[in-house]
Amino acid sequence: MRNLKASGNTAIQTSSATGVARKHESATKHVSGEAIYVDDMLEPRGTLFGAVGYSPIAKGRITSLDLSSVRQAEGVVDVLQLEDIPGHTDIGAVFGGDPILTSDEIKYQGQPIFAVVAQSELQARRAVKQAKIEFAEQTPTLDVVEALNTQQFVRPSHFMTHGDAKTALDNAPKRLKAEQHVGGQEHFYLEGQVALVVPAEDGGMLVYSSTQHPSEVQKLVAEVLDVSANRITVDMRRMGGGFGGKESQAAAWACMAAVLVSKTKRPVKLRLPRTDDMTMTGKRHPFYNTYDIGFDKDGLIQAADIMVAGNCGHSADLSDAIVDRAMFHADNAYYLANVSIAGHRCMTNTVSHTAFRGFGGPQGMMIIERAMDDIARAVGKDPLDVRKLNLYGGAGRDTTPYHQLVEHNVLNQLIEQLEHSSDYRARRSDINEWNKNSRILKRGLALTPVKFGISFTLQHLNQAGALIHIYTDGSIQVNHGGTEMGQGLHTKIIQIVAEALAIDANEIHITATRTDKVPNTSPTAASSGTDLNGQAAKNAALTLKHRMCECVAEHKQCDLDTVHFANGRVYWGDQSESMSFTDAALFAYENRVSLSATGYYKTPKIWYDRDNAKGRPFFYFANGAAVSEVIVDTLTGEYRVIGVDILHDVGRSLNPAVDLGQIEGGFIQGMGWLTTEELKWNHQGALISNGPATYKIPAISDTPERFNVALFERDNDEETVYHSKAVGEPPFMLAISVWSALRDAISSLSDYAISPPLDTPATPERMLNAIEATRQQAQEIKESAL
């Protein structure tokens, strides 16, 4: 901040718009039912409603397709099949392999075959049931291990190495090997997939889509229609949750609706009922992981050979980047001096798995966190001590398996702080005592850290644009490339722009994300929404501020560097003169200064040479740690999470309330992934956990009563927007502490001699199996010792 002259100007102090717990920009609309989601818009006159017919089988060919009864069903106006698509028929996000509809080959249950539009949604859904389709069924591949063994991959495997894992493993004093299955996860955004497409002139369309990636929807709609992108506008005001599930998977419904619009010349809405949504859209990748780890008697890792194999489903979708991110996080917070990591992309006959908060990172972290617990049991130490021993440190212990240096590492300090604030040691000894005296119930405790790399690993996505208009009444409209799915992105951007212009945040209004306002945007994903769009918006604001400063300097005849924005006013000269921001806007307008500006940002410093698996894919790391305590019923395998303490690093918080919401929400969602959320396919490859009656996300009683969440206070050392850090994904992985605590509770049955395997989700059934296996193994050890 510039020095101001002392005379009479002490009132000029900038109150910060960032760093305060501003309420969500839509909060009052959320609570009164006035926030409008795509399905809530009043449809234009003549709107038709769609439904999708999909394959009931997982693999085979269509031998006969008779849709005559569908066409004749009540209310039906038109039917869409593959041959009706005028342009591209493959809507794969990055690679091919995702046909919009199929007329022949079936690769998964839920694969769309046709769509129908009718006068009402119910009529369309009823009509779908009239289809007569015959199939020649083939045996589907459903097991990821089978796919791995037979090398059925959707993309080539990738490898990372640092040091010499093989030699170091052979020389290590102790060695452990293990395998684990990590389950997938249904997004269960409360608002299902939906698109409303309205015809426009020149073959164009206005597409309202619940999507995290409006630009990709625009591109794909243009491609399937065979029109140029400039005819298609995608409008996205808000999503009822996204979590990655509307990154690539929102496009199909918009594309189908668009082609139906071109066929019928009427607006079309296509909204997936919950079961259709769960059946037809991809999920978090289930993973099969293995490790072979060498360590010394203290538990210090000397070498690791890690394999992660993602179950990608039938096509590549985003799986290449997702499995890469699993590999990038197979070290989590730990220095692996000699390491080799293999990542495989396995093809199975299920829906194509896709982005989900963490984007493979959580699945990769699971294997090294499992190793930490296992090593601790093998050397007879508290797992926390083994984790601390293996953390990244200073020089010589700061290189990742992909050769990026871990700089500005806060985890040692952060963990120390959390260990004390959570009273970890005292609770540990209390639990040990308690478990000795409790026959049926057993408690468990664990502290696990998170180090999460921030940036898209696909370099070109690390850019963003924004557009700001200042109107002559001083009100400001901001538009940017990010989408609002509840994460508070718009709220933070409002605060950023308000801070940049030193005005009241209430003067700023954010409108729907639109491809005709900010073009060529990246998906709102990879936790990058604020980092990228916030900087772009800030840059746009600074451009406008500079123009206004120049205008004031010119017309008030003062030096440019004396013009100063503070407290909603513009000061100049000796600062004794000023005008309101509103007057300054009008003043600039009357002096013919453009009050509309774009802003642009691209992330510096990042690069990655994938051929050699070396580089700096991440601008920085976000960190955190959690302590979870659980109680387990050894008769049924049921459990509760009874206490959670979290310390999380968001750099300088732009909005502590929003950040807290992301941390808590991410944690509970991660807990659901590892505990009650179980995806089940039957032996024919049909998803049988296809609704909330059978797929259980956390409910209110799952939130622990002790839930202490604090922000680690330290600015980001990198030049991010106001030195904040990304917060969307990293807290998700704090929930690994719950899984580790469950293992800890079971391990108590063997007096912590056995480190029980526990695949996820750790349902009561998996828990009971692990409990019984541990008891039996402990008994065998006891007997063999006699």
Add this chain to the structure above:
Amino acid sequence: MIRFLLNDQDVNEENCAPDTTVLEYLRTKVEQRGTKEGCASGDCGACTVVLAEATNGQLRYQTVNSCITLLGSLHGKQLLTVEHLKEQGALHPVQQAMVDLHGSQCGFCTPGFIMSLFALYKNCDQPTRADVENALAGNLCRCTGYRPIIDAALSLAGKGASDIFTKSEASTYLRLTGILKQHPSGFIEHGARRFLIPTNGDELLAQLQRFPDAKLVAGSTDLSLSITQQLQQPETLIYSGRVQELMQIEESASTLKIGAAVTYSAMQSSLHKYFISFADMLERLGSLQVRNQGTLGGNVANASPIGDTPPVLLALDATIHVRSPNGRETFPINTFFTGYRQTKLPASGFIESIEIPLQPECQLYVYKISKRLDDDISAVCAAFSIALKDGKVNDVRLGFGGMAATPARALNAEQALIGQSFTEQGILAAQKALAEDFSPIDDVRASGAYRLKVAQNLLLRAVLEQDNPTQEALEVVQYA
């Protein structure tokens, strides 16, 4: 015609499909779209609305899932949705609390939470955390992790439930009682399809005989799934919720008799008097929205193998009172279930009541095992009624759900218990015998092997619970 209040507006509807849900009505017919569809199966609570009913001199506010509530059941009630809570543009206290405490993120589940909070606000002046969890267990939020919502709910304690609805309560009460006085019954119809609202058993019986394919519907918590999920279009629906004889609870010295159309919520306090473990389990049978709609008679007539009350009624040796064109009959519950979703209910018949004998000599143990604590369907539901004489098991009934194609007693295990001490040693044979009683299946909820193991372990739990002088916590639910 049916008559109800939509907020303060009188609404008459006659020409509507009988399977129109309240959610569909709100979103498509009157285009009030604050109420959201999350699942259309009563599992997520995004569509929660509040129904006010005139009962015993006051308005009773209850949440329901509008996606599985049928329009016809609104007759004589007031329907309140998220759009109705503001007073002259100012947010209602529950709305303000959610804003102030950052209780919404994506906002899609929020209208449902607001309505559940509203009902809690009207019904409970000093909610505890347990009250909050009970009120909101049927509302799923995927964004917040619930903590700020819990804080918002707790912040309303002692705020005094005075709002626009309090001010108009007396007039609303009169309007609702007026509707029911003038028009005790009602109907809607669309072409050859209809929704009928009889007011007594005679009318109900006559209508069932007139429309032999009619479906009798009470809370519609299960029947609506055939409409919203399987897209069936039933021709005739007959609503039991206004049939006076089916709405009674009779407590006598020897039995508790519960009318078939009494909701779970309405029977909670009576059950609590006599069967605490049953009442406790009831809180986990389904969400509050479901318990406000679902009925004991519906759960029995449905005969689902995973219904949660039949195992308990089997253990309690309940009697099913049935009325049909043949007259009145009674069935011991252990003979009532004849196959998968099949019962002895005669054609055009209906259950009038379920009568539970009070047996103070019997100890009742009820356990529900599911993946999630709140609002989940049981992998196993077990209920044991055990009477000891001279330290030995003298009388025992073991009722199970989730173990067979019907709710069923474990007769071999019961036999193995008779004459044994109810101890860890004494139950060994019975645990083994459970494997003769049941060969449970693998399904989406659990494997057969898990179900059997848990069933065996639950016998041990009952033993430990019985002999627990230190009151050691034995269930994770108790600990938390």
